[in-house]
Amino acid sequence: MATQAALSLGWFGLAGLWLLAAPLLGVINAPACLGSASDPRLLALTHAWVLGFLGSATFGGIYQLLSVAVGEELAWPRLAWIHGALHAVGVPVMVAAFLRGNFSWVAAGGSLVAVGALLASLNMAVTIGRARTKDAVAWAFGFSAFWLSATVIAGFLLAVNRAHPVLPGNSETWLKVHAHLGVVGFYLTLLQGAAFRLLPMFTLGDVKNWMRVASGLGHTQAGLIGLIFAIAEDIPVARIVFGATIAMGLAMSASEAWSVIRSRRKRVIDTGVRAFLSGAGALAVAIVLGLMLAAWPDAGDGFSVSGAVAYGFVAIVGALALAVGGMMLKIVPFLVWMRRYGPVIGKEPVPLASKLPSPLLERAWFELHLLGLVLVLLGLARSEAPWLYAGWATIVAASVASLLNHGRIAGHLWRKNRTLGGNAV
């Protein structure tokens, strides 16, 4: 358990570095947000968020949560460390290569990331396969492992395709397929499952209707399969139908998550859970944008270009970053507490895990991040770079607050004086 906590903390440390680097890239490349979605600078920014911050934080969560979620030890912990090394090297190579427009190096960095992600998928699949009982949460982890493999294979082929054409048709189409496989297939599927382990744990609430959880997951999976074909075959009606199917699945999950919140025994909803719920709200906005883009693909270049960037921005920096950042606020203090104070419980006074973070810094991250989202969206809506600079700079400030908070928490790993606020034995 202690080794697993160290593994996850390592991943979260990596996520912390990217949490600062990604919005800094946003500030430097703000005008690129007003261009095409396939602009290499925008691709660098997207991968800094999706693989750098979200990927690192999500794998940190997976390697800690998977075993408790499915009741089975992680099949190969050593493989998870190898995955971490490949990811730590591969992502910066990819991002730097995107910035230089060098797609051979994108493919090289992407190969490392892809091999790591395939190892992670295998590790997850074998762990889930060994579990005695498989509920909707276990299935969600399993599906997300499958989509993770599909995402990295599609991404690798896209990078190779720039130098040596291997994909049929338009590469923009395959870029959309790759993006939806990653965002909906891997991240949203995972959150659809993990939320029903985490929310009850953090709020002392109950999942009342497991059928609704399973049904939400089923709709999302069916919708995603259909959407991928609809995008690949360029069938607008099918894009709307399958996009709406995904939306319906997510609405079912959101409805059940809300019933967990309503049944909570811990009255105060803390910042981590609020951020997670705000992420769900941002997701609803992204879905509306996505359906509008599917319904009116020829509404004009301005709408299509800014709309596509806004859609990706709200989904990634809005929905996913808020949800994952919120969960980090809950999981990181707990992991630090387990590693530092767990071994001395029952022997001497220790602080509470919930007292390790700074509530002020948590709120600062959350509120500044929300403000930054609004400013960037204003910039996209008005096609004005100053709003984009202001928005990304505000998100950098949010990230600094988050890093200070997590640094304060991590400081406990080396702290000698063990008392702080609460006391457990």
Added chain:
Amino acid sequence: MIAEDTIRNVLTEILDPEYGISIVELGMVSHIDVQGGEVRVGLTLTTPSCPAGNVILEGVRTAVAALPGVETTDVYLQWDPPWTPDRLTAAARRLLGWET
């Protein structure tokens, strides 16, 4: 022979790391059995997937074993009956913000 209340008292000092409430007030201590110097404690968790389960279990074992007169300690997880909110004491409800 060590009294059951003595065991319960020492367990009130073990707090759940997330909620800051003792495991006794949370209703996580299902059973205490004392036979001479042998102590058996049955615990339940608020959720079977609680990642702090092992740490709490070990903490209870350590705290009970340190009591004078205790020769052997057996701490085990008991899922039947499962934990429900009805097991929260009035003090726990107050600490969770629902009753004043």
